[in-house]
Amino acid sequence: MISGLRLRQRAAVFRAVRLFFEERDYLEADTPLLLPVLAPERWIEPFTAGDLFLQTSPELCMKRLLAAGHARLYQICPCFRKGERGGRHLPEFSMLEWYRAGIDYLALMDECEELVKSVALECSARKLFAKPAGCFRLDIPFERLTVAEAFGKYARCDENAALAAGCYEEVMVEEVEPHLGKGGRPTFLYDYPAGLASLARRKSEEPALAERFELYADGIELANGFSELTDPVEQRCRFEEERRLILSTGREPGPIPERFLAALHDMPEAAGIALGLDRLVMLMTGAATIDEVVCFVPEEL
Amino acid sequence: MLNASDLRKGLKILLDGDPYIITRFEFSKPGKGQSLYKCRLRNMINGNSTDRTFRSNEKFEKASLEERSMQYLYSQGDEFHFMDVNTYEQLSLTREQIAENVNYLIDNMEVTVLFFNGSPIDITLPIFVNLAVTQADPWVKGDTSGTDTKPVTVETGYVLQAPPFIEEGDRIQVDTRTGEYITRVKD
Numbered sequence: 001m002i003s004g005l006r007l008r009q010r011a012a013v014f015r016a017v018r019l020f021f022e023e024r025d026y027l028e029a030d031t032p033l034l035l036p037v038l039a040p041e042r043w044i045e046p047f048t049a050g051d052l053f054l055q056t057s058p059e060l061c062m063k064r065l066l067a068a069g070h071a072r073l074y075q076i077c078p079c080f081r082k083g084e085r086g087g088r089h090l091p092e093f094s095m096l097e098w099y100r101a102g103i104d105y106l107a108l109m110d111e112c113e114e115l116v117k118s119v120a121l122e123c124s125a126r127k128l129f130a131k132p133a134g135c136f137r138l139d140i141p142f143e144r145l146t147v148a149e150a151f152g153k154y155a156r157c158d159e160n161a162a163l164a165a166g167c168y169e170e171v172m173v174e175e176v177e178p179h180l181g182k183g184g185r186p187t188f189l190y191d192y193p194a195g196l197a198s199l200a201r202r203k204s205e206e207p208a209l210a211e212r213f214e215l216y217a218d219g220i221e222l223a224n225g226f227s228e229l230t231d232p233v234e235q236r237c238r239f240e241e242e243r244r245l246i247l248s249t250g251r252e253p254g255p256i257p258e259r260f261l262a263a264l265h266d267m268p269e270a271a272g273i274a275l276g277l278d279r280l281v282m283l284m285t286g287a288a289t290i291d292e293v294v295c296f297v298p299e300e301l
Numbered sequence: 302m303l304n305a306s307d308l309r310k311g312l313k314i315l316l317d318g319d320p321y322i323i324t325r326f327e328f329s330k331p332g333k334g335q336s337l338y339k340c341r342l343r344n345m346i347n348g349n350s351t352d353r354t355f356r357s358n359e360k361f362e363k364a365s366l367e368e369r370s371m372q373y374l375y376s377q378g379d380e381f382h383f384m385d386v387n388t389y390e391q392l393s394l395t396r397e398q399i400a401e402n403v404n405y406l407i408d409n410m411e412v413t414v415l416f417f418n419g420s421p422i423d424i425t426l427p428i429f430v431n432l433a434v435t436q437a438d439p440w441v442k443g444d445t446s447g448t449d450t451k452p453v454t455v456e457t458g459y460v461l462q463a464p465p466f467i468e469e470g471d472r473i474q475v476d477t478r479t480g481e482y483i484t485r486v487k488d
Contacts, residue, residue: 043335083306083336083357086328170354172331173339196332214332224333249358 002295006285009128010293013281014076016122017096020115026072026098031061033078037257039199040242045082045251047091053254054080057274058097059199060260063228066099067267074098076277087289088220088279091298096280099272105200105211105227108271109188112215112223113142116186116280123284133284136184136217143187145180150189154179159193168196180216187216198238200226215275217283225273232264303361305338313345313364316353320345320364320417345415346422348400367416368425373406381406383414383424394421404459405430405477426477431486432456434471437463450482 002010021028034052039060047054058075065073079095100108116134123133132138151159155175162168180187190213194202197210211227229235236256243253281293291297303314310326325341338355345364371383371392379396381403392414396403398421405426406412413425436454450462455473463482467473474483 041333043330043333084328084330086326089328089330169331169334169337172334173329173337174354177331192332196334221331 001300002293005128006281006287006293007295009123009285010281012123012126012128013119013284014277016119017076017115017277017280019122020118021074021098024072026074026100027070029062029065029070029073029075030077031055031058031065031075033080035061037255037259039257039260040239040246040253041198042242042245042249046254047080047082056081057095059272059274060257062097062099062272063267063270064260064263066101066270066272067263067265071101071268072099085298087291088276088282090278090290090294093290093294094277096275096277097272099228099270101268101270103271104269105190105213105225105271108225108227108273109144109190109213109215112225112273112275113186113188115275116215116217116222116283119280120284129284130286134217135283135286136181136186140185142215143181143185145187145189146191147189147193148191150176150180163193163195177216177221178219181218181220186218186222189214189216197226198242199229199235201229220279220283221276222279222283223273223275225271228267228270228272230264230267230269232261235264236261303363305336305355305357305359305361308338308340308355308361313366314342315362315364316342320366320422321351324350345417364417367419368413369416371412371414373408373410373412375408376406383412383421392421394424398423401480402426402477404457404480405432405475407432407456428477429474429483430477431472431474432459434463434467434469434473437467437469437471440466440468 033055034049035055036052038046038053038056044056046056057079058077062073062075075097077095078092080092082091084091117138120132120134120138123129124131147159155171162171191209192212194208194210197212200210200212203209203211213225214221215223239256246253278290278293282290287293308323308326310323312323314321321342321344323340324343327339329337329339336357341350341352343350369385372386374382374384380393381399382391382393384391402424414421415423432455434453435456438451451465452460453463453467454460461480461482463473467485472486474486476483
């Protein structure tokens with residue numbers, strides 16, 4: 001069970017997050033957790049509940065709200081992913097997602113940096129936290145590296161060679177990630193190979209790349225954001241491709257999210273991001289594992 | 302058969318024919334990609350550690366290991382002889398296999414012998430063992446030099462740090478996991 005201090009710290013982080021979005025006129029939305037259809041994703045396995053699924057992310061519902069004209073939305077909710085358990089993973093975890101119409105991934109990177117710094121400032125002002133909370137510098141901008149630059153700097157091969165050889169994830173985990181967000185300066189990794197972002201827009205001037213970024217702080221992968229793909233035709237093709245890949249791993253892919261695809265016709269240009277809230281609490285408190293910052297871990301229930 | 306998702310710290314698996322124990326374990330899923338299982342593994346035969354990253358579709362076999370309680374008899378050269386007190390069966394392990402356990406091994410000690418495919422590969426000692434001190438500088442009462450430990454030699458030849466009041470002929474308890482002095486014992 002969580003310690004009294006960690007429980008208070010967790011509540012303080014949640015409060016600081018809500019404060020940030022309230023001050024920026026974001027609307028808090030709570031979409032259903034039980035869904036009849038999910039975005040097909042090759043490497044994410046959902047839990048089933050009767051005829052329905054527990055959500056793996058609120059992404060599709062949030063975008064339908066966006067398409068309905070709500071330009072700034074955020075949500076704090078549990079997400080469920082089968083088989084994910086480790087020092088930074090739980091099969092049920094707390095996600096923060098936010099979406100904003102009229103901006104792209106670069107502007108969203110700025111906003112993400114402002115959020116993390118604002119939460120750190122808010123926490124640092126409270127007696128509950130060591131100072132500065134988060135152990136990173138607030139006075140300098142976060143580092144920004146393209147995936148190509150990061151592989152060039154840290155890996156034995158470039159990202160395309162790693163993808164071709166089928167060892168992209170291994171190189172990322174073993175050679176690149178250990179260097180990211182170190183020395184008190186979080187790192188944004190951006191411009192991912194297009195194949196690694198099934199709901200992100202491609203860069204118009206460089207279609208081999210997707211307008212996607214990830215934030216790393218102190219070795220922890222904290223957030224994943226992108227410019228939203230708003231083309232329903234291309235999105236349908238990508239879903240079909242993901243379904244083929246799921247089939248090839250022996251799993252049964254769910255149906256295509258037709259209502260979401262229909263809503264894409266009305267969706268404005270927008271960017272959206274998912275941030276692991278338990279991991280943000282880890283970062284602010286210096287907790288070594290996710291176990292320390294959640295009320296109960298599955299093994300205790 | 303075990304799946305990659307069954308891997309965890311402390312699990313013993315078979316890899317390239319050898320038994321390994323997982324000494325460090327990390328689940329990783331870089332950028333919504335596939336699950337990776339980063340492990341540090343120690344070869345239970347030669348003690349070497351190695352880092353390996355596994356994917357979720359990999360399968361593993363549990364290492365078939367057996368433990369038996371046995372009594373230490375004597376050593377001859379680099380061979381250390383043990384006996385099963387129930388069957389009187391005797392076997393020996395090499396100095397390499399005994400490794401740092403040699404520091405705490407005394408005649409008639411009850412130890413646990415680990416077998417892999419029927420052959421002994423390692424021993425586990427009791428966590429605490431009592432050893433006689435065979436050499437220690439005398440305790441000078443009122444010594445205020447500020448040192449709170451001094452080196453002492455025990456019956457196995459092992460040298461460790463102990464408080465200044467420990468003298469030759471005393472018996473002391475040692476933690477075999479750390480090799481450190483715990484307390485003086487009377488027996």
